[in-house]
Amino acid sequence: MxxxxxxxxxxxxxxxxxxxxxxxxxxxxxxxxxxxxxxxxxxxxxxxxxxxxxxxxxxxxxxxxxxxxxxxxxxxxxxxxxxxxxxxxxxxxxxxxxxxxxxxxxxxxxxxxxxxxxxxxxxxxxxxxxxxxxxxxxxxxxxxxxxxxxxxxxxxxxxxxxxxxxxxxxxxxxxxxxxxxxxxxxxxxxxxxxxxxxxxxxxxxxxxxxxxxxxxxxxxxxxxxxxxxxxxxxxxxxxxxxxxxxxxxxxxxxxxxxxxxxxxxxxxxxxxxxxxxxxxxxxxxxxxxxxxxxxxxxxxxTGPGLTTPMNITARIGTTVADVIAFAGGYTEHAKQLIIGGPLCGKSVTTDRVPLVKATNCILVLDETAGTAEERPCIRCGECALVCPIQLLPQQLFWYACSDNEARLRSYGLTDCIECGCCDLVCPSHIPLTASFRNAKARIQELADEKARAERARRRFESRNERLEIEKLARESELAQQKEDARNAGPAAIEEILKRQREKQDQDRES
Ligand code: SF4
Ligand code: SF4
Missing domain, CATH: 3.40.50.11540 (NADH-ubiquinone oxidoreductase 51kDa subunit)
Structure with a gap:
């Protein structure tokens, strides 16, 4: 067909x-x-x-x-x-x-x-x-x-x-x-x-x-x-x-x-x-x-630091070490282990980590994956040209360094998909994407902290409100008892006083 x-x-x-x-x-x-x-x-x-x-x-x-x-x-x-x-x-x-x-x-x-x-x-x-x-x-x-x-x-x-x-x-x-x-x-x-x-x-x-x-x-x-x-x-x-x-x-x-x-x-x-x-x-x-x-x-x-690159079906929870062993093990030049791809993945220092639902790739790089020295931005604008979201990575980097949350938001940090294109073209080897990832994490932490403080404030206000309601209820009950006493005869007054004394004794004991 x-x-x-x-x-x-x-x-x-x-x-x-x-x-x-x-x-x-x-x-x-x-x-x-x-x-x-x-x-x-x-x-x-x-x-x-x-x-x-x-x-x-x-x-x-x-x-x-x-x-x-x-x-x-x-x-x-x-x-x-x-x-x-x-x-x-x-x-x-x-x-x-x-x-x-x-x-x-x-x-x-x-x-x-x-x-x-x-x-x-x-x-x-x-x-x-x-x-x-x-x-x-x-x-x-x-x-x-x-x-x-x-x-x-x-x-x-x-x-x-x-x-x-x-x-x-x-x-x-x-x-x-x-x-x-x-x-x-x-x-x-x-x-x-x-x-x-x-x-x-x-x-x-x-x-x-x-x-x-x-x-x-x-x-x-x-x-x-x-x-x-x-x-x-x-x-x-x-x-x-x-x-x-x-x-x-x-x-x-x-x-x-x-x-x-x-x-x-x-x-x-x-x-x-x-x-x-x-x-x-x-x-x-x-x-x-x-x-x-x-x-x-x-x-x-896969990767140049692995003996036999391949695709595998593995049970969730299998360790990366087991997967690497199945693929023939590391080569003698293996240098860096990344979970995910080279641009969006995360570098790890141990292969004891498990393969999870998110693990689409286990990448082993060798020593050819060099690290270039970071230099100051020369404002060439290459990073903005390749950004798929049309952000200004050099500006975002500037505000990420100074922790300027308001500017980071207005320059669209939350829209950044952390694709790493800007890093790849930057002639100054500035770790732009890592700085955006960290800035997002910091903003999230602050938001979480604010939410926690807000929850604590609401709990405190609810408690005060409850105590105030209980106090008003007690005052109203007392006023009612006094009113009843004024309208009652001596025997009833004695009965009310007795009840009040018993209540006070109970309160003292508790
Ligand atoms: S590519 Fe690098 S050097 Fe060029 S403007 Fe962007 S951050 Fe600056
Ligand atoms: S990592 Fe963010 S800022 Fe850099 S190119 Fe991708 S979307 Fe744009």
């Missing part, structure tokens, strides 16, 4: 860079599956929002797919057991969120049997489920945005369902160098990706879906095209886009394929679009059709 022709897109994107892809090495071999390790380390905060709350105890035996920690608060996601075994600890463990961070993790000693929890209910065709029920079901699967954003998918879709929508956009644009997990996933699991798209269209009542892939991924384009031909669903269209970093950002992608501009501080839903990563779609399909929550993911393990 021939694959449908893809349209070549379209749209305008400001700035961005054409970068060497460095993806050939990791896509030279098919997707590999790592065996279940002896131990799984599961952070309870693997998503944007509140950490999940553990509901298992130490020593408890668990089965694959069993709920370990339930979502908590309005934005959160549950965590499920990636294999069967025993919970041996719930304790802080190094994670890759921030350098040197430890975070609470549920640690499972695997029993090697990989026994799954029996299905709680019979699987029914997704299109027989009411859209609202489908959205609620997606919430329970622990699914988060696997493109790196890790926003809980159920909550994102619930929010989207309240808006007038037109397009579902499947993000197969994997523009950061070295990362190829979505490319391999589309090549090998195209039917699952498109199945997930159909589930989403049913849940959101949509009938237009774009699958967007960069033109330098012919194998993925062909696999998705063939799967579309088999599916014969004319609501789904394949779109190719040029390979320009960072066209895979949600707002950039919307602009690229629909020519609609997401307003500053807004969401794609403001312009009628919902964007989902292709890996997230496949995860939705596995949960709704096969009943398997998000307990594994495809990750790229």
């Amino acid at each position: 021939s694959s449908p022709a893809a349209t070549y897109d379209l749209g305008k994107l400001h700035g961005g860079l054409r970068l060497p892809s460095n993806k050939m090495e990791s896509t030279a071999t098919p997707l590999q599956t790592i065996p279940v390790p002896d131990q799984l380390i599961l952070p309870i905060a693997q998503h944007v929002g509140e950490p999940a709350h553990p509901i298992v105890g130490i020593g408890e035996k668990v089965l694959k797919g069993q709920l370990l920690a339930e979502s908590y608060g309005s934005i959160s996601a549950p965590i499920h057991a990636p294999s069967s075994g025993t919970v041996v600890a719930i304790e802080p463990w190094p994670v890759s969120r921030r350098q040197g961070d430890k975070a609470p993790c549920i640690i499972i000693e695997c029993d090697g049997e990989d026994r799954a929890l029996p299905a709680a209910e019979e699987t029914v065709p997704f299109n027989t489920i009411e859209p609202d029920s489908l959205l609620r079901k997606i919430l329970q699967g622990g699914i988060v945005g696997l493109g790196g954003a890790v926003f809980p998918t159920g909550q994102k879709l619930m929010q989207a369902a309240t808006m007038p929508l037109e397009y579902l956009i499947l993000n197969g644009v994997e523009c950061e160098p070295y990362i190829s997990c979505d490319d391999i996933l589309m090549r090998e699991q195209a039917a699952e990706v498109l199945g997930g798209a159909q589930i989403l269209m049913h849940a959101l009542g949509l009938n237009k879906c774009y699958v967007v892939i960069e033109s330098d991924k012919p194998e993925a384009i062909s696999a998705i095209g063939e799967s579309m031909a088999t599916l014969d669903d004319d609501r789904i269209t394949l779109k190719q886009v040029p390979t320009i970093y960072p066209s895979g950002g949600e707002d950039q992608l919307v602009q690229l394929v629909t020519n609609r501009e997401v307003p500053t501080g807004g969401l794609p839903t403001d312009v009628g679009c919902v964007v989902q990563n292709v890996g997230t779609c496949a995860a939705i399909w596995r949960w709704i059709v096969e009943g398997e929550p998000l307990i594994s993911r495809v990750t790229t393990v």
Whole structure:
């Protein structure tokens, strides 16, 4: 069967860079599956929002797919057991969120049997489920945005369902160098990706879906095209886009394929679009059709400091050390370990950190990744030319150095997507993106502190209000008793006085 022709897109994107892809090495071999390790380390905060709350105890035996920690608060996601075994600890463990961070993790000693929890209910065709029920079901699967954003998918879709929508956009644009997990996933699991798209269209009542892939991924384009031909669903269209970093950002992608501009501080839903990563779609399909929550993911393990670059499917909670060992280990020139890509990833100093839902890439660089000396800004303006958000990075850097929050806000710091384009072109090697990341964290900390102080102030005022009400009630009761005494005879007065004396005695004792 021939694959449908893809349209070549379209749209305008400001700035961005054409970068060497460095993806050939990791896509030279098919997707590999790592065996279940002896131990799984599961952070309870693997998503944007509140950490999940553990509901298992130490020593408890668990089965694959069993709920370990339930979502908590309005934005959160549950965590499920990636294999069967025993919970041996719930304790802080190094994670890759921030350098040197430890975070609470549920640690499972695997029993090697990989026994799954029996299905709680019979699987029914997704299109027989009411859209609202489908959205609620997606919430329970622990699914988060696997493109790196890790926003809980159920909550994102619930929010989207309240808006007038037109397009579902499947993000197969994997523009950061070295990362190829979505490319391999589309090549090998195209039917699952498109199945997930159909589930989403049913849940959101949509009938237009774009699958967007960069033109330098012919194998993925062909696999998705063939799967579309088999599916014969004319609501789904394949779109190719040029390979320009960072066209895979949600707002950039919307602009690229629909020519609609997401307003500053807004969401794609403001312009009628919902964007989902292709890996997230496949995860939705596995949960709704096969009943398997998000307990594994495809990750790229690559870089010049690694013996055998490849893409792997690994259980969430497998340590990076186990993944590196599976990929043949470090070369003797390995120098730097990064979780994520070279531009948006985070450098870590230990491979004891676990692979989590957000881990799209494990990158090992060698000594050729030199560090250039930082020099003063020469006001060349290159950084502004490449910024996809049309910010002025040199100005932002100036205000970040002086901690000028008001100026940082007015110059659009919160819109910065931390893509790193400005760093790449800066002839003075100024760490612009790191300074923006730190400034955002500082502003967030101040906002959190302000919110905490506001909550404390409200608690204090409520307490004072309550005490005042109690005081007024007591005064009113006393006044009533005096009034009763004036109107009563001697025996009644004696009775009232007696009651008052008893009450005073009780108050003294308490
Ligand atoms: S690219 Fe670097 S040197 Fe040039 S204006 Fe921007 S910060 Fe300054
Ligand atoms: S990191 Fe921020 S300021 Fe720099 S180019 Fe990207 S979006 Fe613009």
